[in-house]
Amino acid sequence: MDKFSTKYSELDDSESQDEPFLSGSRGKRFELKSSVYIWVLWGTQIAFFCVSLILLLVAKRHKPTEAECTPILHSYSPAFEAIEYYETNFPRDFGEPSPYRGTPSIEKDNIWQDLWDYGAINVSKEKQAELNHTTPREGTTWRYTDEKFGGGPAALIWGFHQIHCIDVLRMASYRDHYQKRHNEFGEDMPFVFEGPEYLVRIHIDHCIEMLRIDAMCKADMTPFFIEMEPTAPLGYRADFSVHQKCRNYEKLQQWTLDHTAIF
Numbered sequence: 001m002d003k004f005s006t007k008y009s010e011l012d013d014s015e016s017q018d019e020p021f022l023s024g025s026r027g028k029r030f031e032l033k034s035s036v037y038i039w040v041l042w043g044t045q046i047a048f049f050c051v052s053l054i055l056l057l058v059a060k061r062h063k064p065t066e067a068e069c070t071p072i073l074h075s076y077s078p079a080f081e082a083i084e085y086y087e088t089n090f091p092r093d094f095g096e097p098s099p100y101r102g103t104p105s106i107e108k109d110n111i112w113q114d115l116w117d118y119g120a121i122n123v124s125k126e127k128q129a130e131l132n133h134t135t136p137r138e139g140t141t142w143r144y145t146d147e148k149f150g151g152g153p154a155a156l157i158w159g160f161h162q163i164h165c166i167d168v169l170r171m172a173s174y175r176d177h178y179q180k181r182h183n184e185f186g187e188d189m190p191f192v193f194e195g196p197e198y199l200v201r202i203h204i205d206h207c208i209e210m211l212r213i214d215a216m217c218k219a220d221m222t223p224f225f226i227e228m229e230p231t232a233p234l235g236y237r238a239d240f241s242v243h244q245k246c247r248n249y250e251k252l253q254q255w256t257l258d259h260t261a262i263f
């Protein structure tokens with residue numbers, strides 16, 4: 001506004017009031033030029049302002065996609081491309097039946113193993129560095145995949161290891177049962193019970209510790225509710241049907257099968 005008024009005050013008063021935009025005298029030429037210049041300037045300013053405002057509104061309305069959020073909230077994985085989310089309620093009851101529950105059988109052991117028994121995949125050197133693993137421990141080297149799989153560092157999938165650990169605890173909780181079957185029918189003991197007893201103990205303790213650290217790391221703060229129920233021993237009970245946002249596990253199993261470099 002300041003520039004505006006000083007430019008106008010430079011002009012001859014009477015002339016500018018009568019015919020402000022006609023050329024003729026030097027003053028009028030100056031007046032025409034400068035006012036066109038000022039209008040262009042203001043027009044540009046306003047245009048820029050409007051464009052910025054529109055961009056701001058568009059940016060505010062843009063909801064980031066799940067694919068955009070995953071790499072921000074989670075450590076890198078080449079399997080990001082296969083991550084898909086869905087919402088669900090978990091099973092409700094304490095004793096909710098499941099093919100994964102109950103006394104072990106060969107079939108049960110097999111479906112458990114199918115949840116976690118996957119090979120290693122190829123990761124690029126750059127991404128290995130992003131995962132803060134540039135140099136191997138002294139006296140060791142990284143294992144690499146074959147050239148035909150990329151020739152990068154080989155890596156297992158953490159989530160599968162966690163399920164493996166749950167499986168180890170499941171088997172440990174049925175150790176007597178396995179032992180009985182072994183003694184009576186000569187069935188093989190699960191691999192966790194092979195080797196000296198102190199190693200069996202370390203394996204089980206390792207799994208408990210990894211699951212603890214991982215659960216605390218992910219620190220799931222999702223609320224679940226309490227039902228008042230007069231027939232329950234305490235008069236109320238937990239409703240385990242917590243609402244969760246989950247990853248499609250089958251898709252990730254398939255992705256891993258498709259990218260297995262070391263079986």
Ligand SMILES: *[C@@H]1O[C@H](CO)[C@@H](O)[C@H](O)[C@H]1NC(C)=O
Nearest residue numbers: 129131132133134135136137
């Ligand atoms: C990266 O790895 C090094 C060596 O293992 C460790 O000392 C350091 O704390 C790690 N950095 C982060 C951010 O985790």
Ligand SMILES: *[C@@H]1O[C@H](CO)[C@@H](O)[C@H](O)[C@H]1NC(C)=O
Nearest residue numbers: 122123124125149150151152
């Ligand atoms: C496998 O590793 C190599 C070497 O680091 C890398 O160049 C390549 O991109 C990786 N392939 C995949 C699919 O990650």
